[in-house]
Amino acid sequence: MRKIYVLDTTLRDGEQAPGVSLTAQEKVEIALQLEKLGIDRIEAGFPATSLGEVESVQQVAAAIKNATVTAFGRCHERDIDAIREALKSAQDPCLHLFLAISPIHRKYKLHMDKAKVLETAAAAIRYGRKYFDRVEFSAEDSSRTELDFICEVVDMAIKAGASVVNLPDTVGFAMPEQYGNIFKTVKETVPGIEKIQLSTHCHDDLGMATANTLAAVYNGADQIEGTINGIGERAGNTSTEEVALALETRGDYMNAKTGLVLNEIYRTSRMVSKYTGMAVPGNKAIVGANAFVHESGIHQDGMLKERTTYEIITPETIGLKESKLVLGKHSGRHAFKERLIDMGYLLSEEELGEAFAKFKALADKKKNVLDEDIHALMTNKISPSSG
Numbered sequence: 563m564r565k566i567y568v569l570d571t572t573l574r575d576g577e578q579a580p581g582v583s584l585t586a587q588e589k590v591e592i593a594l595q596l597e598k599l600g601i602d603r604i605e606a607g608f609p610a611t612s613l614g615e616v617e618s619v620q621q622v623a624a625a626i627k628n629a630t631v632t633a634f635g636r637c638h639e640r641d642i643d644a645i646r647e648a649l650k651s652a653q654d655p656c657l658h659l660f661l662a663i664s665p666i667h668r669k670y671k672l673h674m675d676k677a678k679v680l681e682t683a684a685a686a687i688r689y690g691r692k693y694f695d696r697v698e699f700s701a702e703d704s705s706r707t708e709l710d711f712i713c714e715v716v717d718m719a720i721k722a723g724a725s726v727v728n729l730p731d732t733v734g735f736a737m738p739e740q741y742g743n744i745f746k747t748v749k750e751t752v753p754g755i756e757k758i759q760l761s762t763h764c765h766d767d768l769g770m771a772t773a774n775t776l777a778a779v780y781n782g783a784d785q786i787e788g789t790i791n792g793i794g795e796r797a798g799n800t801s802t803e804e805v806a807l808a809l810e811t812r813g814d815y816m817n818a819k820t821g822l823v824l825n826e827i828y829r830t831s832r833m834v835s836k837y838t839g840m841a842v843p844g845n846k847a848i849v850g851a852n853a854f855v856h857e858s859g860i861h862q863d864g865m866l867k868e869r870t871t872y873e874i875i876t877p878e879t880i881g882l883k884e885s886k887l888v889l890g891k892h893s894g895r896h897a898f899k900e901r902l903i904d905m906g907y908l909l910s911e912e913e914l915g916e917a918f919a920k921f922k923a924l925a926d927k928k929k930n931v932l933d934e935d936i937h938a939l940m941t942n943k944i945s946p947s948s949g
C-alpha cells in the first residue's frame with residue numbers, strides 16, 4: 563500500500579470561504595485537532611495578508627509538534643519574509659509558494675509570457691530555499707495549462723529546489739480522466755521526478771473535486787490537499803475526509819491509503835463547522851447528519867438483518883456511536899417492531915398489526931415519528947388523526 567500524504571488547508575483555503583474568518587485561538591484549536599486526526603501537513607494561513615494572520619500562523623506553528631506546518635504566499639520576497647517571520651518557531655516548517663501558469667492567467671492577470679513565469683517562480687523558490695529546507699511550489703490553474711508547459715514548470719521547480727510540486731485544478735474545471743493524465747504524463751516524462759512529491763489540489767465547482775483528486779492519486783500523486791467539510795473558495799475544496807474514506811474503503815482498487823486517525827473525523831468536522839459558522843449539509847458524504855441514517859422500510863429491514871446490505875462504512879469508523887433508523891412513512895413493520903422492543907413494548911402479532919396501522923396513519927402526517935409519539939400511540943394519548 564502506497565502512503566498518501568495529506569496537506570490540510572482548512573486554515574488557509576478553507577478560511578477563504580466567503581464569510582469565514584477565524585481568530586488565532588480558533589486556528590490553534592482546529593490545528594491541534596488536525597494534528598490528532600493525523601494530518602501530515604497543516605497549512606496555517608497566508609501571512610502576507612495581514613499582521614493578524616502572521617500572529618495566527620505564529621501561534622499555530624508554536625502549538626504543533628507532530629505535523630509539518632506550512633504557510634502560503636506569492637512568489638515575492640516580501641511574502642516569503644512574512645512567512646519566515648510567521649513560521650520561525652515551527653518544529654517542521656515548509657514554505658508554500660504559488661504562481662499561475664495557465665494562458666488565461668498569464669495573459670490577463672500576470673501579463674507574463676512563459677519565460678517570465680519560469681524565471682519568476684525559479685527565483686522565488688531559490689530565495690525561499692535560503693531559509694527553508696522544504697519548499698512546495700503550486701502551479702496555479704494547472705488544469706487549464708498546456709501539458710508540455712506543465713512539464714517545463716515541474717522541471718524548473720525541481721531544478722530550483724522544490725520538494726513538493728502541486729498541480730491544482732484551481733477553478734474545478736478538470737475531468738477526472740484529463741486531470742489523471744496530467745499526473746501520469748508528468749510522472750513519466752519529467753527527469754528527476756522521483757526527487758520530489760507531486761501534489762493534487764482540487765476545487766468543487768463542477769462537483770468533481772474528490773473524483774479528480776482520486777484520479778490524480780491513481781496516476782501517481784503522492785500528496786492530496788483538501789479541507790475539512792470541503793469548505794473553501796466558491797464551491798469549496800476537496801473534502802479531506804472524503805478522500806481518506808474513499809481510499810480506506812476502496813484500498814483494494816487504489817492500493818493507497820492516508821495515515822489519518824479516522825475516528826477523529828466526526829469530531830474534527832463538527833469543530834470546523836462550529837468555528838467557521840458553516841453548517842454541514844445533511845446529505846454531505848461521510849460527515850452529514852444523514853450519512854448513517856436509514857429511512858425506507860426495505861433499507862431498514864436490510865440493516866436489521868445485516869448492516870453491510872446498506873452500509874459501506876460503519877459510523878464507528880469516523881468516531882460516531884451508531885447508525886440510526888428513523889421512523890417515517892417509508893418505514894416497515896420490522897423496524898417498527900424493533901423500535902417497540904427497544905422501548906419495552908412486547909406485543910403479540912395481532913397487537914403489533916394494530917399498532918403498526920396506527921403508526922402508518924400518523925407517519926402520513928408527520929415527517930419523523932419520534933419515540934415520544936410512539937409512546938403516546940401505545941398509551942392511546944394521541945390518535946393518528948391528531949398527528
Ligand code: KIV
Nearest residue numbers: 660700702703730732
Ligand atoms: O486553488 C489553488 O490553485 C490554490 C493554490 C494552491 C494556488 O489554492
Ligand code: ZN
Nearest residue numbers: 575732763765
Ligand atoms: Zn485552492
